[in-house]
Amino acid sequence: MIKFFRKIRRKLLRENRLSKYLLYAIGEIILVVIGILIALQLNNWNENRKxxxxxxxxxxxLITDLKAKKAEFKSDLAIGKSIIRNSDISINYWNRNNKIDTLNLKFLLKYLAEDEWFFNENSPVYATIAGSELWKELPDSLNRQIDNMYRMQFGSIKSAFVKQSEYALNGKLNFLAPNHLLNLNEGTSSIQKIVSNRDEDFIVLLELFKSGVVRLTSKFEKTIPSIDRLIENLEFYKNDK
Incomplete structure (x- = not known):
């Protein structure tokens, strides 16, 4: 193509047709400019695509991270509901019979001694996105929704986990350890006798622990649907761009 244009240019010069040569030169410049513009447009399109x-x-x-958090909360919610259900059985039995029930005793003592309740609300994914150009492109409503999820709702769950761990540590130090109830290898009847000697203290501890679990499960039940809504909005934004 370049050789073709050169031949035309030389022919016009040989024939001394200056006006036509000038028109040709202008046309060639316009073609070069158009080519440059097209190349720039293609480059911009490619960069935008990337x-x-x-x-x-x-x-x-981010969606994967949220789904992982949701799965974790659903698992914790199931455990929490189990603790509440078994706590209610034991508390109601004691209220009716003034006696410690053996049915769920080991199960409850196991969780009353569990002082390693933990949730890491910090997310490298959220930190990366919050400091990226994507954050500036997202709609304000979606930014607020993401920020509220990671900073407020996850932070609130973290606080509830910390409080629950404090309840368990208090029970371990003031009830379980002094009564040699950290080791549950003994038979249920033997453990029942030990607990029965301080049955009121056990029920108070159980009610306190249960109240913390109720608070945690309520947060899970509120947060799980919020995660679903956020995931739905993120997918809609991605597909609508």
């Missing part, structure tokens, strides 16, 4: 891919990858990673 940026969209990077943004979508970040959104996908």
């Amino acid at each position: 940026e969209n891919i990077r943004e979508n990858q970040l959104i996908d990673v």
Whole structure:
């Protein structure tokens, strides 16, 4: 193509057709400019495509992180409901019979001694997105929703876990350890006798522990649907771009 234009240019010069040569030169310049503009447009399109891919990858990673948190909360919710259910059985039995029930005794003592309740609300995924260009591109409503989830709702769950761990540590130090109830290898009847000697203290401890679990499960029940809504909004934003 370049050789073709050169031949035309030389022919016009040889024939001394200056006006036509000038028109040709202008046309050639216009073609070069158009080519440059097209190249720039293609480059911009390619860069935008790459940026969209990077943004979508970040959104996908965030969605994966949220789904992992949801699965964790659903598992904890099931455990919490089990603790509440078994606590109610033992508390109601004691209220009716003034006696410690053996049915769920070991199960409850096991959780009353569990002082390692933990939840890490910090997320490297959230930190990465909050400091990226994607954060500036997201709608304000979606930014607030993400921020509220990671900073407020997850932070609130973290606080509830810390409080629950404090309840368990208090029970371990003031009731379980002094009564040699940290080792549950003995028979249920033997353990019942030990607990029965301080039955009121056990029930108070159990009610306190249960109240913390109730608070935790209520947070899980509120947060899980919020995660679903956030995931839905993120997927809608990604697919609507």
